[in-house]
Amino acid sequence: MEALGLLLHGFAVLLTWKTLLLMMVGLVLGVFVGVLPGLGGPNGVAILLPLTFSMDPTSAIVMLSCIYWGALFGGAITSILFNIPGEAWSVATTFDGYPMAQQGKAAEALTAAFTSSFIGSLVAVLLITFLAPWISSFALKFGPPEFFAVYLLTFCSFVGLGREDKHKTVIAMSLGLLLAGVGMDTVSGQLRMTFGSTDLLRGINFLVAVIGLFGISEILLTMEERLALRGHAASISLRTVLAVWKDLPKYWMTLLRSSVIGCWLGITPGGAIAASFMGYNLAKRFSKDPDSFGKGRIEGVFAPETAAHASGTAALLPMLALGIPGSGTAAILLGGLMVWGLNPGPLLFVEHKDFVWGLIASMYLGNVVGLVLVLSTVPIFASILRVPFAAVAPMIVVSCAIGAYAIQNAMFDVWLMLGFGVVGYVFKKIKIPLAPFTLALVLGSRAEDAFRQSMIISGGNMKVFWANGLVGTITTLAILLLFWPLIDRLIASISKPGAPAAKAEA
Template identity: 45%
Template sequence: MDLLHNLGLGFSIAFSLENLFFAFVGVLIGTLLGVLPGIGPVSGVALLIPLTYGISPVSAIILMAGVYYGAMYGGSTTSILLNTPGESASVVTTLDGYQMAKQGRAGAALAIAAIGSFVAGTFSTIMLSLTAPALANFALQFGPPEYFSLMLLGLCAVTGLAGKSMSKAFLTLLLGLLISMIGVDLVSGTERFTFGFSNLSDGIHFIIVAVGVFALGEVLSTIVELKQGRAERIKLKGKILPSRGELKRSALPIARGSLLGFLIGVLPGAGATIASFLSYNLEKKLSKRKHEFGKGAIEGVAGPESANNAASGGSLVPMLTLGVPGSGTTAVLLGALMIHGITPGPLLFEKNPDVAWGLIASMYIGNVMLLILNLPLAGLFAKIIDIPQVYLLPLIIVISSIGIYGVTGNDFHLYLLVGFGIAGYFMRKYDYPGAPMILGLVLGPLMEQSLRQSLIMSNGSYAILFTRPISLVLLLLACIWVLWPIVMRKLGKTVLVADDE
């Protein structure tokens, strides 16, 4: 009864004309920011903070939260249509979403992304309503050793993104880890791998690498193929909505992605990027059509898109109940609430129930708004790929450059963008997957920080990673994740030899 009473309070607040307006504006801005490479939810929420000073705290958090999960919706659009991830959590969507677009199935990919995002967003909101305190208590058990082991498990998920060669996947993963180490060491204060360039002191942002490798790499590859007369014009054909068979194939990936994404999102620091990578790898392992992944498997869109949207709802759990941000965006939301005189934590639901339950109720409404905005417009978005390549390719370059310069404001980063674009072209040419490099780049700093904190806790002993139960379980899962395909491959060869005899 308490839950129904609290939800009733929340909906009475969220259904006011003022808050409905702010919810709509938030999800609309979030969708647009998700479409623009390099902007993303963190920058979008941060830019809106000064504009919220004149409104109530509950309206402010509804507006900024709408930007957050709206950007998760929008990030899939350019990933599918232009092979350009709007933010890190959308990188995985490029693997199959763009291939679907090239096959004339862009509408189906966009529609499944919208449906999966809606289901996952609604599921995570329901779970947030029901189980926030209990799940937050479980997340409290995670210390630095557990986070290191969790992220190591995330890196082991690279086996599912290996493509034709696992060794090439691990090579690009190591390259991503090395790139993540560029900049000032936060512990010692010394510069690493900057080679005297002051512009590298702050490191290399993942979006520069992601947009360079995926977007510009694809542009250069297309230009070369056009010169050699091999490139085919991408045309929109067939239905703009998924078929019944595609919906059936997407149902379980959406369900699994929603659950996995929410559980990962609850863990502070894990975030939507890890959730989307793990979801993709899980779907590939469970699928009977493994050969289709990377070539236009709709499960490769449904699972990750559901996971990253569910993770955005899950990341609000530790922020609201513990005052611990679960992601970069929720860290900004935490600061925004404190600016408005609201202190997130265990007493938030008692002292400021209007803020807590008004936000939760607005998320139910916001997800419906996003579905209404995105599903009917799937065909309109899909028309983008009908633009002739002579216009589309420069458009991708302009969008990418504006996105990068808008985030960094540094000319040097545009040169880096070109460099990674050339690298992306050669990676495509020689079948080196780009997704593992992005994963290594995103997780590298977090892994280093967690490992250092773990060693400080144990006076330099690595045994702490194996003596803590949760950490040990995660490490065992990581080992199984890597060894299982190798063992199965060996067993498969043995069976074939036996059959031949």
């Protein structure tokens, strides 16, 4: 009941004309960046983040979170009408969404995508509402060893549970940790890796790196691919919406299963991409007619969209309660909170109740308003795709440059942004994931501070990370997750003792 009372307080904070206007602006901008193949949720949030620095934290985070919700909705438009995933997690939506559009059922597919997105996000927001306060109150017991153990758990889980190649994840994370150490050492006050440059005394600004890694690199990739957009027209009528909603109860198990998968992979570093594919594959596996998937089945739209949006929303839970982002976008929002002087974690729920519960209330309201917005404006946003990309790209690059310069009024940051844009482009070409790199860049300095404080407390004794049941459990779990692929392989070989011998005989 306490959570409900705090949530009502959050709605009271949120329901001002100024905040509601910013919410609408954020949703429209979010759908816009979600529709354009060169942008997307993380990129849009990264590019527009500097524009919110003059706002109060509550208004700024509400606008940015609504950009994220809007982008989640907008990605489905390109997937279904143009067979071009607006987001990486929208790939699975194209499997059945685009065939439905080819069969003249684009309106049904879009309605299914938007509705399932709303359901997945709603389940995740309910999870955040009731679990975040409990997690944060539990985390008040944490000291430097416990915090380092949590950071270690996050890094190890990205390596052990991530879907990317393990060595590429380690490379990306190592580079992020290396760059996080540039500038002044917060413990000793010594300069590190500045190479005599006064511009590097402040370190590498996280926002500058993110704008380049996500915004500029996507522009370079899109310019290289020279996307030619040919799609199907669509307009959604009330009759179509009601017909799809009438059939929703038939797919309750798919919606529930995908929501659970999405929430789990959002809290852990599995991510929305893994969630969407897992939701789709499980829906196909448990279907009575699996051969119909990939040929325009509406359940093939429900499953990935529900899972992806549940995952994208649930990723904010560890970010708010522990200060550990569960996705790339959550990491960008974490950086924004730190810029505004807010430290995500257990004390956030004690010291900044208005902010936290206003944000959670905006998730409810933003999803409802976003659903109505996209259902009524699909033709408008679909027409954006017919604007030549040559006209859109320069505006995006200029907005990136303005955003990077505005952070510290330094031209060096603009050049740094362009450099990170090239790095991001190369990373994407050779399939090195950006999420671990971003995570390490954001949390690297905080993890180092927690580790060194732990060493000072213990006199350099590593046993401090097993000093009590809480920190020992987290540290052990982190090590297990780091080596989970090997453990999983060992368990599989033990459970099938005849398999290696049979393979050797062959």
